[in-house]
Amino acid sequence: MTKTTGHEWPQLTLGAFDELVSAVSNWGRWGVDDERGAMNLLTADRIVAAAALVRTGRSVSMGLPWNTEAGPDNPRPALHYMTQLGDRDPGEPQTNADFLGSDFHGKATSHVDALCHCDFRGQLYNGASQSTLGSAGATFASVEVLEHGIVGRGVLVDIPRLRGLDWLEPGTAVLPDELRNAEKAEGLEIGRGDIVLLRSGHYKRRQTLGPWPPFYLSAGLHPTAMQFLHEREISVLGADGDSDARPSPVEEMLSPIHALALNAMGVHLLDNLQLEDVAAACAEENRWEFLCVVAPLRVPGGTGSPINPIAIF
């Protein structure tokens, strides 16, 4: 690592990255067969404490609209077709119905990554083999792990607000110190079982300047920030990008945060969230914590699910 100033950040060698993997690994921590990873940290008492945050009765979506339009950030647009238009069968009432389809991973659909989503060097979280997946889906650490939902304290880490910007420029990597500064500015401390939501202002930028290809250029966390989040024992990490900064700060690694979170730590990721509404609500409520509920579809063998996470104040 080299020294940095301001909002610059260090590049990591593959060797340094491997050390980081070891440092944050939760493999074996909850048993050799564990498929839940850091969801084990989101215990009942954490849920009760999170529910106690509901004081004004305001609920806010953190999901994007279903996006059927191809674009630089949506090369595999979602499908939405009407299947009935009140004209199918005799009798009353009549039915309007539709078909939804999505290859939801990518950069256009709010979704959760199951731990099995990430194959790092032939292995999944906890050392399970990539061969546990096949054409029928995953048999280890699929989205079924989340069948009862993710319910806990959501903490919005609003970096553009901290910096006094509308958004972080794509490419920006956020260092752990800035997470600590955000905590102070927001008057809270990230802790065990938390659902941490990193706002870069991605969606605001997209709405203002139009879409760009985030496959190559996105704001996100610097890999060293994962050590901080590991120490704080978070359960879930979400972002309005996909948590990874790109170009990647790690040599030869496309998505180091995915490898660290999903693979080493067993931390589920929430990708492509829409954090503008919740950021505005937090500012109005003057608090950056809330009850967060994510309810993935129960897909046997699924590698994730489209989601619409809800913040409740």
Added chain:
Amino acid sequence: MTKTTGHEWPQLTLGAFDELVSAVSNWGRWGVDDERGAMNLLTADRIVAAAALVRTGRSVSMGLPWNTEAGPDNPRPALHYMTQLGDRDPGEPQTNADFLGSDFHGKATSHVDALCHCDFRGQLYNGASQSTLGSAGATFASVEVLEHGIVGRGVLVDIPRLRGLDWLEPGTAVLPDELRNAEKAEGLEIGRGDIVLLRSGHYKRRQTLGPWPPFYLSAGLHPTAMQFLHEREISVLGADGDSDARPSPVEEMLSPIHALALNAMGVHLLDNLQLEDVAAACAEENRWEFLCVVAPLRVPGGTGSPINPIAIF
């Protein structure tokens, strides 16, 4: 209407049904352009009160697994295909990904019906025209109304428990008196803004005896029960069937509950829920109310969404 004894129920003429429609109608109640219907009753104070029900920190899914297998209750099976198996691109980490697709209305997928789902005599809720829908979807009362989720008090009305049965036989229509009896047995009162969940034991029967065609034979509410729910000012109605009893107790009407709820009252419906787990949890917790969170996908113009509703105790 004719007098009934025991668990029999009256047949309604179309004229009697029309009177019921008028009696429960909320058209115009929240303005001529209102698209939210009874969601207007689920106010911030109701959300705060619901969150206060979280005491043990237990979360329970009320959704069915994604069902890709055709059957008598699933003639349009959902799709689940793997799109990546760690073998697509060079570099690390690798990705596992999948495609999900569903024509989700029907009897096999847990979903919410948007108000625009139901076309009754050419009109939608609040008198909007069926012609507000087209091949691009709905422009009135689509599922976007629910973008910030449904968050409120869930009340499980467990009829088989009340009757001492494993399940209600398909075809059974539940009368309003039985809802009142259930309230007493459960020590609560259904009220303004509630998300009422009617358990018939559908899924338990399916798991025990196998699937049947619920298009023609299902346990649900008798239409007169909707007057009771209207008086209590509920917001949302869910069931492990689709709330309609079939054969329909109303002459010439396929789905009278759908017409009454979605069309007249503006009450969103949650269909094909899995209420076995939550029924067990309620019995263990000895309370039939909980914080309920439903997070539909944000589909512009959508007539509903697959869901995995979460009960939090």
Added chain:
Amino acid sequence: MTKTTGHEWPQLTLGAFDELVSAVSNWGRWGVDDERGAMNLLTADRIVAAAALVRTGRSVSMGLPWNTEAGPDNPRPALHYMTQLGDRDPGEPQTNADFLGSDFHGKATSHVDALCHCDFRGQLYNGASQSTLGSAGATFASVEVLEHGIVGRGVLVDIPRLRGLDWLEPGTAVLPDELRNAEKAEGLEIGRGDIVLLRSGHYKRRQTLGPWPPFYLSAGLHPTAMQFLHEREISVLGADGDSDARPSPVEEMLSPIHALALNAMGVHLLDNLQLEDVAAACAEENRWEFLCVVAPLRVPGGTGSPINPIAIF
């Protein structure tokens, strides 16, 4: 109309276009209920004559590869997912299988337009109402009309060859005189029942320069060319674009050729063909006519079908 020189072409007023519609209309020609249109001209003797063109036993595809990649000419990319990878069931042999999906109209998939594809001022071919279509598909002039295939003489009209170019620049509109010149150069005469295939070199340009948005810029026929093709009594018109030149030479009309062919004349269209291979084969064989077989999928109520037309020399 204004006088033109060289490869310029006149702009048509809507009035002039309406006269053209009347001039080429086949409505009523084969009965008021006819759904086959100009397919009525492709009689058995024409099929026998076309088969007699097979002399060297060479077959050539005129279809594009299935295109799953989004791009300026493919905003709704086709789907191709593996559904089995030799890993599903016990026993031998094992199966590899896949799912194909496509919203095939557009500019990226070789397909046939059924006559019902084109709604011109509320009417389809032969005066049928647009209301004959609904969410279940078409009940008039669907692709089922073509269930036994299109079998006849294919005539490649190779305009770039005539002009000594690699391709026509997008935007070019081909006038009827040039079709006559092409006939002479190719030593044939377009006639009754023919399947006329217009090469602009679209695919060669795409392979050389990359894709562009043909929705706004494409080479095709000038509307006046349809009068010539009407007089020659062709059955089917195909092109490597979609036969329409864009910007449209007719005021206020997006796709005048579609209206003239599908709606007025009852001439099926073959869109987005790949005519490079067949052009090379024609040049080598020194003949621009061949047996042409198109085998649309038999989709009840379908507005068309993906196709791979085969030229047989």
Added chain:
Amino acid sequence: MTKTTGHEWPQLTLGAFDELVSAVSNWGRWGVDDERGAMNLLTADRIVAAAALVRTGRSVSMGLPWNTEAGPDNPRPALHYMTQLGDRDPGEPQTNADFLGSDFHGKATSHVDALCHCDFRGQLYNGASQSTLGSAGATFASVEVLEHGIVGRGVLVDIPRLRGLDWLEPGTAVLPDELRNAEKAEGLEIGRGDIVLLRSGHYKRRQTLGPWPPFYLSAGLHPTAMQFLHEREISVLGADGDSDARPSPVEEMLSPIHALALNAMGVHLLDNLQLEDVAAACAEENRWEFLCVVAPLRVPGGTGSPINPIAIF
């Protein structure tokens, strides 16, 4: 093998089957890298000879209608959704369009099996490894091999006609002697490069008695018939079932014909054809040979394609 009488047939041990595999194998015959298999036998002279069979100019579909209805023979129904209904954009003309989707292998869609469809003991045709397939499709012997179509002599082997029946009962296995008898009755000889089409009357039975699960019960060829077809050097085998008789006459083998044809011989299969129309046409024309054209979609990496094969008399 045991002796049989009448229409009984022998059961084969796995050892006997393995000998059959060796006897009919074409591995290496056209080079170690060959992906075309018996398509190598369908040479230009065979195409010219087949085209000479066109004498009356009658074309007949041998495909089934696109089947969107679930049933015992269609557990994965095809999709057909309207995507435009003349209501999408401003301007004229307007568009009607639809989406088609299908996991087409199975028993409900007429389709061609590419050679890569069949994984026998980890290997494909010509000894290629099953690992040549992945989530992106096949890299060996995909349906692209057929990009220029299958054009040749079609020979309908109409077994029910020979036996004086409407159809063969599901379960029937046809022996090689009966193929020889059919040749005599039809006044022709199966030969090099032929596209042999086996009619069992499957579709007539389905139309008459309703669908059944052909996964377990179907009429088809006895494995020993493949030796006969190998000696005659056919190119392609089609059937109104999937060519396999079930229950399988070979111990431990689900689909021995698939293994023999696709894997050992390199003979492409056409499954689930509709041979009723062509059988009637053959009887009227009093000839059981015709020009046959099959035009699979050009799917890169595809394991097959839905098809509508055309017979031309």
